Structure formats: structure tokens, C-alpha cells
Amino acid sequence: MAAASLLLAVPASAAEPAPGAPGVGDPYYPDYGNGGYDVSHYDLRLTYQPKTDRLSGTATLLATAKQDLSRFNLDFALDVAEVRVNGEKARFTASGAHELEITPAKPLAKGERATVVVRYAGVPSTVKVNGFTSWHRTEDGGVAANEPEAAWWWFPSNDHPTDKASYDVSVAVPDGTQAISNGTLQSQRSKAGWTRWNWRSRAPQATYLATLAVGKFDITKDTTDSGLPVINAYSKNLGEHEGAARASVERTAEITDWLEGYFGKYPFDALGGYVPGTDTTYALETQTRPFYSPDDFADGSNTSVVVHEMAHQWYGDSVSVKGWKDIWINEGFARYAQWLWSEDQGEGTAQELADYAYASRPAGDAFWKVKPGDPGPDNQFHSAVYDRGAMALQALRKKVGDKDFFAILKGWPAEHEGGNATVGDFVSYAEKISGEPLARLFDTWLYQPSKPAAGPGAAKGALTAQGTPKQPRSWKKIHTADHPHHR
Template structure:
């Protein structure tokens, strides 16, 4: 993600600019079992996945293998939805929760049988007719409708289903997925998706993965999308607008779909033209591109203030600059394919994507990463860059602040200086490969870096990730 504060930092420090089939995901399932904590001993799935920053995000007791979402968005901004969640119980369940906020539920079934449900804030509490056995596969079907509204994050920004003058900008990090579909909404739980969206004729609905087809009848157009690779709920999108569409396949076989608001088209065109070369460059550094599809959604949403790395197809609130394009597509490796287990570790997403910007600049005639680092390090101890350590931002209000991005990238640069370029880039490729379609933690990254380098790196990571104030050079 880019945020207003991070974009300002990027202008100064990076590229000169303004800013299917059911997928069984063993890593995600194991993470959910761990997340369930004490509740795993009972028969009620926990109302949260145990995240210290967002305690109600996600749910315990089950893992969603696949979401089948069928949506209809009307010209009156109404959303009609049917969500079919194919899940597996990780404990015996007499009750479980889904994250779902705002929209009215009209019917809910578990394995085709009507189930009782109630609402408790963002929790949709489900009581099936019969208890679910540990290890049992089951389907939850939720029918709903209403006018979706975004949620306000701890830092004051909006995310989720954000209305625009021609549809909606749909970006769910960190909490917003629950504004438009019922979900197990924590990065620990990754699933495959089929998303079918019907919109008024003349509008385009763009989601994740590959477009399976589209058809128009009775004044409406239906778009069918499929994301087969595992995806966290916050990375799903169903952005709607009046878009110009460009489709092509790269020489590596990646299916590209770009959707651009006409008001942003002239500014976006020269940047989007570089997408294939950016993906090729990132693939050489980080390993093979992790998905079948790629592309961009460039909306005209001046009140949003950020872009997001929605899986396989980032969404931008306006025409992106080159640095932002590099940043959001680097997330396809770091954040999307390799996902968080806790929002506390957000530097693994944002620090890596920011450092990708530095590397791109360095290798394409711009400032070296060292020069960028030195300019940042020259800031006085009172500067906001040193306000908190990136390895523990302290709360959800700070996960998109400058230290996570810039000091997170500085951590990687210090690692690069300590181990040398050949080992450093081997570490990045190993991280992406060994945690592909799964999850990672800071502790696991440190362990991998020490394994690949043969060095004790505890002091380096402690200094740059966890020391308060401006760190001394190691």
C-alpha cells in the first residue's frame, strides 16, 4: 500500500515523482489452527484470529478454502450479494463467526440447511443446525444486500467499499473486506476466489486473477473472474467504474488486464507501458512472478489518497508514477504471495516494496540505494522517521507510517551492506520461494538471512527493527 504520508516520503527518497478450483492451503490452515488459541479446546470458534493490532480481525475454528462471490451493483449504489464459503473446521464447532459489517443478511445456510445467525458489531455469529466435526468440510451460504460503506481505519483513512462518482474503489487493507462480503478476514487465512459481478451496461467490474468471460443482457454486463492462487481477503477487489480496458499477454505468459478511468488515461499511459519491463525486472531479482495474471486498475478517486497491491492487479486512486508501479507490483511477491501472520510484521510488506523502489532507481539511472539511505539517515533524531521502530509500530494507527516504509527499507539496505550483494539477493529470492503462497514472520526472515549468510545478524536486526529512536550504524 501507499498512504499519503508514505507517498510524501517516496517523493523525496525514491523515483522523483508524486507518488477455480478449490485451493487447499496447508500453510494457511496451520496458521489458523495456531491462531485459534484457547478457543480450540471448546466448541465455539474464536471471534478473532489473535492479532494484537486488530483483535477482532479473522476468526478461529475454521479455514476458508474457497470463496464464491456473486455480486450485483446497481446504478443506485446498491449491492446485492451471495457468498458461498467452502471451509474446513479446525475444531469441533457448535458456533463460529464471520467478519461482516453493515449489509443486511437475508438468508444463511450451512451445508444447505438454514442456520441461526446474529450480529455483534463486525461479527456475524453463525449457529449451524448440527455441530461440525473437526476436519469436516462444510459450506456457508450468505445472501445479503444494502448500500456498502467503507470502514475508518485507526489512522483515519477509509478502506473497503469506497463509493466513487461512477462506481466504487474497492481496497480492503487492513479491515475493509468485511464491508462487501462475509470473510475470515485476516492474512493468516488464504483462499481461492471466484468473483462474478453484474453492473450497469457501460461500466466495468474488475476483480482478481483471470477474466473467464463477460456478457451483456437486459442493460447489464456480468464479469466472471477467478483467482486460483491463495489470497488473503484484504487483497480481494471488485472495483467498478467506467474504464478503458487493455488486455495482452507478456512474453512470459502473464495475462495482463489494465482498466483505466478516462480522466486518468493520458497520465497513466506512459507508466503502464512499463509494466511488462517492471515485472520482468522484478522477476529477475525476486524469482518468477507468482501469479497467472497481472495488470492495473487506475480509478479516479481523489478522496482516497492511496494505492493498494490488490492481488494480481493493484488498484490506484489516480494515475500512478513509476515508483508507485514498482512498489505495488513488488508486493505481489512480498505481501501477496508471501503474506503476514501478524500486522505487527507489516515491514515485511512495506519495507520490501519500498526497497524495490530504491533498487529500481539504482539500476535505472537514478539515485543509488546508498544515496537514498544516506539522505534519510541525515534526518535529525527528532524527525518522524525515528518515531517508532518498524518491527513493532505499536498499534494499527501506525502500520502505514513512514518508519515502516523507509526505516524498513533501511533495514534491508543495512543487511545488504553486511552480507554483500550476491548473498543479499539470494536471501530475497529464497524468501519468496520458500514462503510462496504461504506466510512469513520476521523471526523466519532473520533465520533465513543468517542461514544464507553464515553470519550472526541479531544485532543488526535488533538495531534497525526494534531500537527506539535514531539507531547508530552497526
């Protein structure tokens, strides 16, 4: 009893530091991210050889301990040569599918700032995690772009959207080769047959939104009317897709100006897009500079996919998910932006698109079983998250009226700029702005595994003999971009 009493008397502050968790607790992906610390900045100084696909270099992370830490993890899959924490060598080991366990020479105290330096190298195209890769080998280099994970193949990180940071990405490649990343191009310098490209992302950025593309690109540069730099890049291996790709991506600044009318001021200090010579079949909203597949332009120019990915700069990038189940905050809004663009271009109104999406799928279709507000990890990028998700917004628009609806669309990104939010947060915000109870509406459209009894507004336009609205002209073009990001 005496020993027990003494043990109970020990103050909590005297307890031994504990290791950080190997995940942030996201129920969709329990081992994504890590607990115990927060990263504020990534400095990546890398060298890449396209001929061999070898990537090497040093990552420096500036982090703050959120608890007393005896050990912490990073998400990473390449080979590590050395780790230092606050200048001292640290022990490290690989565990799990993508965990780098680091034990600093001295434990970190809660609130302590730490500098973590990781030296590493590897051939990303040979590395698979859980049977897949997010590194795309190309004829003249490689590309890191995928959702919900891409960082493991090119830099160690706390790989979950809730830990955003600023970035400096410096990549040396052989002369005649280009290295594309996010943000602003600070400089490029050549020496002894190599050119180093230096990129900077100042705004908070989720790890999966960081991108790297190395290859032979044609780069175009411009500025917006407000003075922001526009950098677009096109692989020299696009073949017959090149013209359509340029005719679409070169309109990024114009489309961004148009989106500002609905979503408010563009939240970043640079914009653009890039089209590498990959065999992928999806686009991705990599922050400030979306990744587009050549496949997106197989049938000609496609401004709709540019609208989708640039809409994500507000909905998904600036305001990111708090958990991966909140993916509707990304995809439902980006799809609705495509509907608004269709309306602007005279190719079908948002209401006509919503009516067609609703009427063209019978009640027994598996589409209606997916709940956009919590679709599950296997259905995160199901068409229901996009189309039913956009129908939910059209139903909201009909319920609250255009004035409040567009005030919600514009106010929400400003309210949560640079942060994270949930579906519930959006519902609460919409109720606050409109002054109406909306829980039932959102439950019907986002959470019930069945077709709503009534569509998102009265059907308009001529009907076919089967009673289904005519397919709007923009429908097929919108859905050429309907490819899952994940794996």
C-alpha cells in the same frame, strides 16, 4: 465426590462443541478474523447497481472446521437475509462492529468440510465500521480497496491474512459498465441490459487483497513474453491524469519482468493494474491487479509506484504477514525495490538513497521512535516502516555482500510461496543463507526506538554545506506514493 469423579471420567471427545472465537488473536486487531475454521474458497455471485450503490448477491464459502463447532463468526457489515450451512438454514445474528454469528442446524465436527451460503444486500457507501469505510464511492460506481481491511463492505469472510483462499468473483453490472477484480477474466456475458464479469484467482489470496471496482473503464489487454494475461483498466473520469496513469501502468509487464531478476519467478497467473476515479490518496497491492489512485499521477508518470505495488506481489501477497506487526516484510521490501529501480534508471543508487534517508532526519526526529519490526497499529504505515525498513535492508546488503544479499531476496519468496511469515522468520533465513549472525543488526534497525549510531554504509556523493548528502533525483518521485493505506 462421586459426581465429580464421574465428570472427570468423561472423555474429552464427549465434550460439547464450543463456539469459534470472534478473532484470530492478532494483538493489533483482536477482532479481525475468526477462530475455529479455515476457508479454502470463496465464490461470490453479485449484482451491483452504480446509480444507487446497491450491492446484492450470494457468497458461498468452502471451509473446514478446525475444532468441534457449535457456532462460528464471519466478518461482515452489510445486511444478511439468509444463511445456510451444508444446505440447512442456520440461525444468525450481528454482533460487535463487524461480526456475523452463525449457528448451524447441526454442530460441525473437527475436520468436517462445510459449505456456507450467505445471501445479502446493502448500500456499502452508507456503512461505516468504527467510524470509517473502505468502500470508495465514485461518479460511476464504487471500489473496495484498503488495508488492513476491505472485505467487510462487499463479502463475508474470515478477514485476516493467515486464512488465504482461492476466489471466483462474478459481478453483474449494467451494460456499458465494467467490473474489475483479481486474477484472470474467465468470461463476460450480456443479457437483458446487464453484463456479468467472471474473474478467478487460483493462488492463495488474503481477504484484504481481494478487490472490486465497478465503473466506466477503458480496458487494455496484452500478454507477457511468458504468456501471462495482462489486464489494465482506467476510469473514463481521470481527466488530466489519464496520460500519466497510462504511461505508468502500461509498463507493468516490463517492470514485473525486471523484478523477476531480483525476486524470482512471478508467483501468479495474471497481472495488471487499475486506476478508478476515486479521491483516495494511496495505492494498494491488490493481488495480481494493484489499485492506483489518480493522485499517484498528479505530477506526471510514476513508474516508481508501479514498482512498489508489483514488488508487493512477492513481498506481502505471495508471502503474507503472519500478524499485522510483521508489516515490515511488506513495506520495507517494496520500498527497497523502488531504490533498486532508481539505481537501474540512473536516478540515485540504493546506497545514496539510504544515506540521504539516514542523514536527513536528526536523532531527535520522531521518525526514529517508530520500530519497523513492531510499529504498533497506529504506525503500521508510518514512513519509518518504509524508509527505515529499507535502510535495514541496505545495512544487511553491506554486511553480507551482494551475492548473499540478492540470494536472500530471491530465495525468501520461493521458500514461503503462498504462505505467511514473520520478521523473525526472515532474520533466521538471512542467517541461514549468509552464515552470519544477524540478530544485532536487525535489532538495531528494526526494534530500537532511536537513530542508529552509524548509517547503513558509508556515505557517497557530494555533500551539502550542512554535511547532508544531496537529495537523489528519485527521492521526491518515490515519496509521492507515500500515503497510508489504512483508513
